[in-house]
Amino acid sequence: MSQDVYRISKSIREKFKVFPLKPEDLARLTNVGLEHFAYLKEVKAINFSVFFRVNMELLEFITPENFSHELVDRIIAARNKEYQNLDICVRGIDFPKFQALVDTVRSKKIATLMEKDPHLDRKTMQIFGNLSGASQMIVRGGISASVAKKAKASASELIDGLMDSHVAIGTLSRMVLADSTLYDHSASVAMLAGIIGKNLMGMSKIDAERCARGGLYHDVGKTCVPNSILNKPGKFTPEEFEIMKTHTTLGYEELKKAILEGAPIEEEVALVTLEHHEKFSGGGYPYGKTGRREDRADGISIYARVVTIADVYSALLMKRVYKDAYDQNQTLEIMRGSADRDYDPSIWKKFEKSVDKSQVHYKELDSRPVDQSKGRIFLMDDDGFHQMGNKKKTNVS
Ligand SMILES: [Fe+2]
Ligand SMILES: [Fe+2]
Numbered sequence: 001m002s003q004d005v006y007r008i009s010k011s012i013r014e015k016f017k018v019f020p021l022k023p024e025d026l027a028r029l030t031n032v033g034l035e036h037f038a039y040l041k042e043v044k045a046i047n048f049s050v051f052f053r054v055n056m057e058l059l060e061f062i063t064p065e066n067f068s069h070e071l072v073d074r075i076i077a078a079r080n081k082e083y084q085n086l087d088i089c090v091r092g093i094d095f096p097k098f099q100a101l102v103d104t105v106r107s108k109k110i111a112t113l114m115e116k117d118p119h120l121d122r123k124t125m126q127i128f129g130n131l132s133g134a135s136q137m138i139v140r141g142g143i144s145a146s147v148a149k150k151a152k153a154s155a156s157e158l159i160d161g162l163m164d165s166h167v168a169i170g171t172l173s174r175m176v177l178a179d180s181t182l183y184d185h186s187a188s189v190a191m192l193a194g195i196i197g198k199n200l201m202g203m204s205k206i207d208a209e210r211c212a213r214g215g216l217y218h219d220v221g222k223t224c225v226p227n228s229i230l231n232k233p234g235k236f237t238p239e240e241f242e243i244m245k246t247h248t249t250l251g252y253e254e255l256k257k258a259i260l261e262g263a264p265i266e267e268e269v270a271l272v273t274l275e276h277h278e279k280f281s282g283g284g285y286p287y288g289k290t291g292r293r294e295d296r297a298d299g300i301s302i303y304a305r306v307v308t309i310a311d312v313y314s315a316l317l318m319k320r321v322y323k324d325a326y327d328q329n330q331t332l333e334i335m336r337g338s339a340d341r342d343y344d345p346s347i348w349k350k351f352e353k354s355v356d357k358s359q360v361h362y363k364e365l366d367s368r369p370v371d372q373s374k375g376r377i378f379l380m381d382d383d384g385f386h387q388m389g390n391k392k393k394t395n396v397s
Contacts, residue, residue: 006054006083017060021053029053029089032098034079034227036136037088038181039105040072046101048094050075053087080227103133109182117178119365123163124171124191130154131187135216139186139223143254148263155212156205158194165199170358173317173328180319188317190215192310193303200350201306213265214272214303215310221251221273231320245285248274268303275304276311281341292344305344309335309351312342328359 008018029051040046050062052075062071075088090098110125134154137147162168172191176183194212197203203211222230225247229240236244252274259265278284278300280291293299300308316334319325326334332355339348 004081004083006052006078006086008054008057008059012059019058019060021056021058023056025058028092029058029087030092030095031087031089032095033136033139034076034088035184036102037072037079038076039102041069042105042108043101046097048090048097051089051091052078053089055085080231084226099133099136102136103129106132106182109179113175113179113182117174119362120174120178121163121167121171123161124168125175127158127161128172128175128184128187128191130157131190131212131216132184135184135186135190138216138220143217143220143258143263143265145258145261145263148258148265151213151216152209152264155190155194155209155216158191158212159198159205159208162195162198165195165354166358166361168195169355170328170362172314173331173355173358174362176317176319177325177327180325183318185314185318186216186219188314189218189307189310192313193307195354196306196310196347196351197303200354201347207302210266210269211303211306213269214276214307217251217255217265217269217273218276218307218311219247219251219273220254221247221249224250245277248277248286268301271301272304272307275300276307278304278308279342280305280344283341300344305347309343309347313351313355328355332356 032050037050040050045064046062046067047064049060049064052059052061061075062068078086079088106129110129114120114122114125131154134147134151137150168191172188176188190212193215194208197208197211198205225244229236229243232240252270255263255265255270255273259267259270274286275289278287278289280300282288282290287298289298289300290296291299292305293301312335313331316326316331317328332352335343336352339345339352
């Protein structure tokens with residue numbers, strides 16, 4: 001694996017402010033993820049500075065005064081190069097401002113998407129937006145008690161607001177095809193896992209929430225895997241695959257550490273991170289566990305068996321550097337190929353049925369004539385259809 005070392009050139013030193021860092025300063029910085037950082041390309045101004053941390057020096061690269069999309073692109077290019085000694089960060093006290101900006105961009109993207117495709121379910125999109133906010137905190141801010149509380153609140157909101165499973169599954173699936181930049185893997189896994197738990201498996205609210213939070217946390221260990229491996233266009237070498245596998249054990253360790261520090265995360269939820277790549281008939285990693293924990297002490301937990309299905313479905317739908325986005329049909333076909341070995345059959349059967357139903361549901365919606373709504377956008381409100389533009393409400397019965 002090749003990882004270059006970033007050096008601050010003389011010209012950069014002359015152009016930007018460079019501060020020496022003491023070890024105690026590190027705690028005052030928060031790393032930001034590239035996925036959400038790219039949202040800055042859609043804003044005109046920022047109210048915080050973005051820094052490069054290069055070893056123990058801090059380079060103030062973007063300030064509110066010099067903000068430009070060209071500088072944002074330069075950061076993205078540097079991050080994609082996978083320099084081993086470079087982080088993009090904001091001051092910890094500025095992180096809420098960064099998050100607020102990302103939330104605003106996300107809301108706008110959701111609104112634009114709803115205009116493009118009025119068949120997307122508004123409530124699903126709204127809940128997805130909140131989960132995506134929580135997932136952004138988890139992936140970048142590290143797990144703390146306050147992050148775990150936010151995850152709890154979002155999961156609870158998801159379970160309380162759950163809509164028809166086939167509508168939500170259909171909306172998530174169409175959304176990724178319409179705007180892949182909006183798609184957030186952990187948020188969608190959380191949502192799918194919550195839907196499977198509550199709607200398809202008939203779990204209690206507590207258990208369904210655990211499925212959802214397991215989904216939010218499942219890939220937290222990926223922050224320890226270099227981007228050059230995560231985004232590799234081709235097949236992994238055996239050595240790279242070994243590194244990739246560590247995201248399960250390292251993620252679990254991170255969660256255990258957070259639990260010790262008081263984060264409200266149950267052991268069963270943390271176990272999802274460890275077990276989400278186990279396969280029902282064996283052959284998964286890290287341990288090659290088989291079967292249900294309910295039947296055998298070394299089996300896979302119910303929450304992990306749910307999240308595994310949500311994870312594979314979401315990953316196949318997503319566009320990645322090494323693959324195009326698949327539609328629901330292709331995704332289902334691929335999953336069917338190994339379903340009898342990889343997934344708990346009692347969960348898989350229900351999920352498969354619901355995805356099929358969502359395809360039929362959306363096919364029907366798409367085939368409906370759109371004459372009445374031609375040129376107008378309708379958003380579904382609690383009390384009827386809300387027409388965008390003139391705020392006029394049309395109640396439906
Ligand atoms: Fe994973
Ligand atoms: Fe995943």
